[in-house]
Amino acid sequence: xxxxxTIGLNHYLTISAILLGFGLxxxxxxxxxxxxxxxxxxxxxxxxxxxxxxxxxxxxMEGVMFALFVIVxxxxxxxxxxxxxxxxxxxxxxxxxxxxxxxxx
Amino acid sequence: MHSLxxxxxxxxxxxxxxxxxxxxxxxxxxxxxxxxxxxxxGAAFGISAYIFWxxxxxxxDPAFRVAWDFTWIDLGNVPGVGPLQIRMGVVIDxxxxxxxxxxxxxxxxxxxxxxxxxxxxxxxxxxxxxxxIFTFSMLxxxxxxxxxxxxxxxELVGLSSYLLIGFFFEKDSAADAQKKAFxxxxxxxxxxxxxxxxxxxxxxxxxxEQIYANLAAGKFALSNAWLTAAGILLFxxxxxxxxxxxxxxxxxxxxxxxxxxxxxxxxxxxxxxxxYFVARIFVMLTPDALHVIAFIGACTxxxxxxxxxxxxxxxxxxxxxxxxxxxxxxxxxxxxAYSASLFHLVTHAFFKACLFLGSGxxxxxxxHEQDMRWMGGLRKHMPWTFATFTLATLALAGLPLTSGFxxxxxxxxxAIGFAxxxxxxxxxxxxVLGFFSAMLTAFYMGRxxxxxxxxxxxxxxxxxxxxxxxxxxHDSHAAHSDDHHAYHGVHEVxxxxxxxxxxxxxxxxxFVYSPDPLDGAKGWFxxxxxxxxxxxxxxxxxxxxxHAVTAAPxxxxxxxxAEAVPAVAEHGAVAGEHGEAKGGHLYSDSRQAxxxxxxxxxxxxxxxxxxxxxxxxxxxxxxxxxFGIIDPDKTAQAIRPLYLxxxxxxYWDEIYDATFIKGSMVLAKMLSWFDTNVVDGIVNGVAxxxxxxxxxxxxxxxxxxxxMVNFTAFTVNTTGAVLxxxxxxxxxxxxxxxxxxxxxxxxxxxxxxxxGI
Numbered sequence: 001x002x003x004x005x006t007i008g009l010n011h012y013l014t015i016s017a018i019l020l021g022f023g024l025x026x027x028x029x030x031x032x033x034x035x036x037x038x039x040x041x042x043x044x045x046x047x048x049x050x051x052x053x054x055x056x057x058x059x060x061m062e063g064v065m066f067a068l069f070v071i072v073x074x075x076x077x078x079x080x081x082x083x084x085x086x087x088x089x090x091x092x093x094x095x096x097x098x099x100x101x102x103x104x105x
Numbered sequence: 106m107h108s109l110x111x112x113x114x115x116x117x118x119x120x121x122x123x124x125x126x127x128x129x130x131x132x133x134x135x136x137x138x139x140x141x142x143x144x145x146x147g148a149a150f151g152i153s154a155y156i157f158w159x160x161x162x163x164x165x166d167p168a169f170r171v172a173w174d175f176t177w178i179d180l181g182n183v184p185g186v187g188p189l190q191i192r193m194g195v196v197i198d199x200x201x202x203x204x205x206x207x208x209x210x211x212x213x214x215x216x217x218x219x220x221x222x223x224x225x226x227x228x229x230x231x232x233x234x235x236x237x238i239f240t241f242s243m244l245x246x247x248x249x250x251x252x253x254x255x256x257x258x259x260e261l262v263g264l265s266s267y268l269l270i271g272f273f274f275e276k277d278s279a280a281d282a283q284k285k286a287f288x289x290x291x292x293x294x295x296x297x298x299x300x301x302x303x304x305x306x307x308x309x310x311x312x313x314e315q316i317y318a319n320l321a322a323g324k325f326a327l328s329n330a331w332l333t334a335a336g337i338l339l340f341x342x343x344x345x346x347x348x349x350x351x352x353x354x355x356x357x358x359x360x361x362x363x364x365x366x367x368x369x370x371x372x373x374x375x376x377x378x379x380x381y382f383v384a385r386i387f388v389m390l391t392p393d394a395l396h397v398i399a400f401i402g403a404c405t406x407x408x409x410x411x412x413x414x415x416x417x418x419x420x421x422x423x424x425x426x427x428x429x430x431x432x433x434x435x436x437x438x439x440x441x442a443y444s445a446s447l448f449h450l451v452t453h454a455f456f457k458a459c460l461f462l463g464s465g466x467x468x469x470x471x472x473h474e475q476d477m478r479w480m481g482g483l484r485k486h487m488p489w490t491f492a493t494f495t496l497a498t499l500a501l502a503g504l505p506l507t508s509g510f511x512x513x514x515x516x517x518x519x520a521i522g523f524a525x526x527x528x529x530x531x532x533x534x535x536x537v538l539g540f541f542s543a544m545l546t547a548f549y550m551g552r553x554x555x556x557x558x559x560x561x562x563x564x565x566x567x568x569x570x571x572x573x574x575x576x577x578x579h580d581s582h583a584a585h586s587d588d589h590h591a592y593h594g595v596h597e598v599x600x601x602x603x604x605x606x607x608x609x610x611x612x613x614x615x616f617v618y619s620p621d622p623l624d625g626a627k628g629w630f631x632x633x634x635x636x637x638x639x640x641x642x643x644x645x646x647x648x649x650x651x652h653a654v655t656a657a658p659x660x661x662x663x664x665x666x667a668e669a670v671p672a673v674a675e676h677g678a679v680a681g682e683h684g685e686a687k688g689g690h691l692y693s694d695s696r697q698a699x700x701x702x703x704x705x706x707x708x709x710x711x712x713x714x715x716x717x718x719x720x721x722x723x724x725x726x727x728x729x730x731x732f733g734i735i736d737p738d739k740t741a742q743a744i745r746p747l748y749l750x751x752x753x754x755x756y757w758d759e760i761y762d763a764t765f766i767k768g769s770m771v772l773a774k775m776l777s778w779f780d781t782n783v784v785d786g787i788v789n790g791v792a793x794x795x796x797x798x799x800x801x802x803x804x805x806x807x808x809x810x811x812x813m814v815n816f817t818a819f820t821v822n823t824t825g826a827v828l829x830x831x832x833x834x835x836x837x838x839x840x841x842x843x844x845x846x847x848x849x850x851x852x853x854x855x856x857x858x859x860x861g862i
Contacts, residue, residue, distance in 0.1 A: 024844060028841050
């Protein structure tokens with residue numbers, strides 16, 4: 001019973017895994033580059049949850065510190081990625097990632 | 106350098122200068138430059154006469170010798186052999202100075218004579234140029250002190266004789282004759298070169314002096330047979346140049362050249378070279394080699410004499426008489442009568458030059474008629490020619506009071522002495538053939554004189570159809586077709602053709618050479634050219650000297666005993682001071698001493714027999730041609746096979762034609778067959794094989810090599826086609842693949858983890 005009432009590490013990890021799954025799903029299936037970026041944010045936050053969860057259950061501050069760094073990097077990444085998306089839009093008049101396949105050549 | 110050496114080099118180079126000037130500039134000079142040729146030869150003769158005067162007249166020393174040489178080619182220190190050098194040099198001794206004077210004098214006279222004889226020829230200037238190089242080559246042979254330079258000038262003589270014999274090269278017969286002369290000489294020269302190489306391989310020097318010094322010191326490492334072989338091989342050069350049996354065939358054909366050239370070839374320049382060369386190598390000839398030489402000389406003398414009696418061409422009779430006389434000279438050298446042989450060389454040179462120039466005068470006057478059968482009665486028309494020609498004929502026949510008598514007698518005396526010393530019956534064949542040839546000589550020369558100068562003119566007897574055939578054979582430069590009226594125009598020749606005849610005839614008289622008309626040995630010539638002591642006698646000098654001492658008692662007067670041993674020790678080691686004492690002869694070799702002694706003893710026997718033979722010969726000529734007791738035509742019919750044998754020159758040309766020429770043709774045909782069938786077959790077979798192999802190779806290339814290349818390309822292509830599909834260019838595909846791989850890795854990792862590995 002206790003395992004249902006008490007929130008343990010597995011709960012966190014499960015939430016994180018689900019979040020990662022959503023993120024991956026968004027990245028792999030969505031056509032809009034903005035939505036893909038949102039999927040990436042989800043993946044990063046899934047990782048954050050993992051860091052914090054392990055930090056909580058293991059003691060120590062390393063996980064918290066890592067989570068903080070990830071948030072900072074996620075912000076930077078979002079800024080750069082949006083800049084790239086704007087440039088892509090300028091170039092291709094579209095943000096549809098499935099139609100941008102010039103890497104093929 | 107001795108002043109005589111310097112002068113002799115000037116003499117040598119003057120004719121070369123004449124050649125160079127005339128060959129390049131004769132068309133720009135007045136009279137085509139003939140005065141340059143005559144003038145230069147005159148200068149050369151003047152210098153030669155001075156050399157002759159200062160050596161023979163002033164010095165009068167049998168052992169006189171000056172020499173000078175220099176290193177021509179230095180081969181350095183050849184590995185395994187030692188230092189090698191080729192040296193060139195000039196030697197002047199009595200023989201050289203006599204030969205120099207003789208060659209330049211005859212060449213000068215021939216030049217002078219040619220200004221008349223060759224006048225109007227279209228190649229007049231070139232003719233004098235060739236005479237110049239011919240004289241130059243001969244002077245080179247005369248002056249050389251070593252085998253190497255003699256060989257060079259020897260070949261130059263061959264070349265210049267080739268040029269002059271074929272001077273009328275538009276005629277096929279002249280072109281053939283020049284080729285024949287050149288080829289016959291080549292055969293001899295090969296032998297000569299091999300002989301030179303045998304000596305060089307032993308002593309590493311070409312110099313006569315050093316070779317003889319080495320031989321005398323017994324340094325010849327090979328067996329005596331090799332030395333004999335070297336001697337005979339060197340003699341082969343003489344066989345070619347001096348027209349000895351069996352290479353004599355070229356000389357009669359050389360009559361195709363202009364007649365003055367025949368005089369030059371027969372007297373001074375070419376045939377004399379062979380005899381002169383054998384004289385130079387005389388001291389190294391072994392007794393065996395000398396026997397070969399003697400027999401070849403005797404055969405030549407006899408054979409040529411028998412041929413000469415039936416020839417009708419005036420020049421051919423003289424040509425065969427030259428061959429016969431050269432046979433005498435070679436015979437003389439072979440039997441050891443060295444002085445006599447060279448004496449005959451010089452006397453013969455003068456009277457034979459006179460005879461040839463005389464016959465040239467006759468041919469010139471007769472408008473290029475050469476057949477004696479259609480001559481006759483010329484005595485009244487050409488008194489000068491008649492007188493000189495007759496005098497020279499008497500000298501050739503060997504009548505007393507002439508130079509020819511002195512020299513021929515000396516040779517025959519030597520031959521008798523030789524036969525006595527050798528003792529064998531077969532050796533008596535040599536003097537017997539010599540005497541018999543002397544008789545034949547007298548006969549055919551008597552016949553010639555009679556046919557040409559006496560009787561009535563027979564020009565009108567000449568058959569008309571023969572006329573043309575005969576005409577092509579003449580050495581004509583301006584063909585006259587009115588031979589039927591020839592006698593209207595017969596007259597004595599001009600002074601420039603007469604003067605040489607007179608000078609040469611004057612040199613055919615005995616008192617030029619000897620005060621005693623019966624004994625040449627009393628004259629200056631035989632005293633100045635003593636027989637040199639052999640360096641190969643009795644295998645080595647030590648044994649030789651012993652023999653000289655032991656042989657002395659029964660050779661008293663020839664070998665002074667007391668002087669023999671020191672003289673022998675000296676001889677050979679010190680050049681120019683051979684073992685000959687100045688007063689008399691002194692030989693280390695007993696055989697040579699005996700032969701010289703016996704030769705002197707046989708002197709009067711030779712005189713008697715040869716006089717009888719000459720009188721017999723001339724008598725026979727009188728009986729047949731003057732008195733008409735024996736009809737020559739009927740006699741010829743009676744002994745027709747012999748007559749034809751002689752008329753056709755012993756069939757030597759036919760024999761050579763059947764053997765060597767046909768033989769080489771057959772050989773050439775065989776080689777041609779071999780070429781077309783075997784060599785070409787091999788080549789074609791190889792070509793076929795290569796083609797087949799190429800086909801195999803080609804299909805291998807097409808199927809295997811190309812197959813491999815194409816297969817590789819195909820594989821790469823296919824793989825690429827598959828892999829190309831993976832690269833979509835879409836980011837999401839790549840992410841999917843990334844995740845798939847990661848997933849696969851996790852599966853793999855966890856599987857291992859679960860299995861507890």
